[in-house]
Amino acid sequence: MLEIKGLSVAIDGKVKLKDINLKVGPGELHVLMGPNGSGKSTLAFSIMGSPRYEIIGGRILLDGEDITDLPMEERARRGLFLSYQNPPEIPMVTYRTFLLNALRIWGKEPEPERIAGIFRKLNLGDEFLTREVNKGFSGGERKRAEMAQMLLFNPKYAILDEPDTGVDVDSMKLIASTISDVLQRDIGVLLITHYARILSLLPSHFTVHVLVDGSVRAEGGPELAQRIEERGFEGGRF
């Protein structure tokens, strides 16, 4: 269980998240929605442990273990994964080198064949592995490569920050099927999205959390996502 208990977060002294409570169990899909600037990415980075965000209250527990004060890499090694909304470039490092080194660090076999297979599954040919990480990748390619990493690292819990933003229909289908796939493998998923569209491609059991101004204002089933899709956050009066 990934448990967020009363989490409050500040950036440069400004409070961005107030008393967030959230529980993601293995194989569960949780959807985080909210208007721009409501704090969705802040929550994603805070759970992952980015040092740019200051935890001013609350705890984060991973399968019962308090990880609130652990550095990012320790959280990753304990099974937490964050798919970036805007994955950065890593200059001079090829995707293959990056992934092989990551696997080595994880103490796993460096399986170049498996990496290539996963990339192909996400419609990323072998040439992507010989290119510098994310350099010259389109938006859709970057996001699919994030999904490929999720499959490769096989985390316990994955936070996916807008994997469906700025991608074409085919990419969205691939991304959705990857999410369905990891849910089947009992990976707990916290999906941040603006659109109900991707939800229609995912298993129909999920919980929606609505974040407005740094607080969770509403929680419910798929019907909540539908309401937001129809009326927006203003009309929905959250």
Next chain:
Amino acid sequence: MGLARSIGEAAGEPDWVIEIREDAERHIDKAPFPIELTPLDLSKFSPLGEGEIKIPEIKDLEDLPDEIRDLLEKMGVPKREWRRVLGLVQVNEQSAAGMAALQYFQKIGVESYPIREALRKVDDIREYAFKLMPYRENAFVAYHTAYWQGGIFVRVKKGVKVQQPLHTYFLITRGAHAQADHALIVLDEGSEATLIEGCTAPLLTRFSLHIGATEIFVKKGAKARLIVLQNWPDYVHTRPYTRVLVEDGADVEVVVAILGAGKTTGRYEEIFLKGRSSKATIHSISFPRSNSRLEDVIKVYLEAPDTRAMINTRGVVKDRADSNSYITVESRERRGETFAHVECSGLILNEGAHHATYPIMLSSSNHAHLEHEAYVGRVSQEAIEYMKSRGFSDEEALSLMLRGYIEPVAAHMPFEFSMEIRRMAKILAERGAA
């Protein structure tokens, strides 16, 4: 009697050599310092090393300063090599390994002597020796030409292709770590050889000024590869000078790794592509740190049709080091086409480190194709954080990025050096991530 003459006479050098020394000595005060290099008050240094730095006698390797021990271990230099690589062994005679190497190379067609011996016994040496030392134009070259001591002469005979790299290190006897050692290298027509100068381990030297110089003649159709490795301690000023003359269809490749830049390092390298279709390739990587000041000057002159230069320099700058690359390509050919591609970049590891690149492309003909790319930047913190989210520690992330950065240059090094250079990047990452 001037100092230059007394040095030459004491060594029993021929008159013509002593005359060159004296002429150069007269130019030490007259010749300018190259504008790119930090000037030095040369009168403060003793060419004979009197009153220079005293290195405490190191009887036992256990007496070595911790930092040097640590570095040698991390670089994987075998312990039995430590004395030699640190310059602690007084070599008066050729070492056994050196002798064996020499005999082998002689057999396959490589002539090699200590430079002083060569000046006496190689017939046509006057055609080469000091011909590429512009002591009227450069005060450091004047100082070197007046006061050089020790060094080597290597000649690869016509058509001989040497497979094994020649470590000039093994070939040097006395003056291996002299203040101003002189190397003269001649590759006769159609020959091929790789020469390795220096080594990656830190050098303990008793001189605080080093002005070595190398002259290289690459004759028609010959291929020369020169690998230069330098790791100077932080009390040393160095001003190494290299000039290369390249004839028709000949090829020179220079790979430089500066692992320690001393207090100030001013490398000055000039390559003259005299012959038609001759080519120069230069790869350089440097790791200036602490309070070092590094000036790396590379000048290539395209003087014939179809000449080509490819230059790629990279610096990883740390602490309060100040690193500067001056790359000049000048096309002097009026009618034929000439080509050059220059890439220079610097990676700044922390606030307070400094790197500048000054690429200059000169041409007065419309047949010259000269291009350059330059980049100076910090390590992307965003990329480091991203890698951390994938389980890399700061150190592992920085190390991987540094390796990627130096790889294009390291790949041109012989295997054992490229390994050491990669290790160096790892050491820097360990210290840089803290």
